[in-house]
């Protein structure tokens with residue numbers, strides 16, 4: 074079951090402080106696109122997220138986009154942000170994450186996966202041996218039936234995880 078649990082969870086990507094990432098011991102950050110940086114199929118990025126990217130870059134972290142979406146969606150998006158990218162990464166298979174870590178010159182445990190889906194981002198991070206942050210999706214999916222189904226199971230898993238963390242006294246993440 075632990076393959077489905079993130080290292081931590083937060084509401085928004087902007088809730089990830091530089092201090093927290095130092096505490097996690099990471100140097101590279103692998104970012105999901107859809108519903109992590111921007112709503113599905115939205116080519117724009119919110120100003121608060123642009124500011125966060127700047128802060129994190131200035132603090133010396135390397136960032137890369139790792140998305141299951143197509144090259145047509147991911148490339149212009151990553152280029153606009155000035156980030157390297159992996160499109161069609163086939164998450165939760167870990168090879169896209171591992172390739173991104175190699176490209177940045179870091180070992181997997183020094184790369185933080187940031188995403189909004191347990192069954193792609195978090196499972197992939199755990200298979201790749203990377204710490205991870207599960208975010209709440211920016212916008213609820215109503216049209217993508219398969220994602221709506223996965224969200225239901227995710228909620229059950231997260232409820233379980235919260236109960237476990239409370240039992241273990243980890244109130245920061247509970």
Ligand SMILES: [Mg+2]
Pocket residue numbers: 105106107108109188189190
């Ligand atoms: Mg996503």
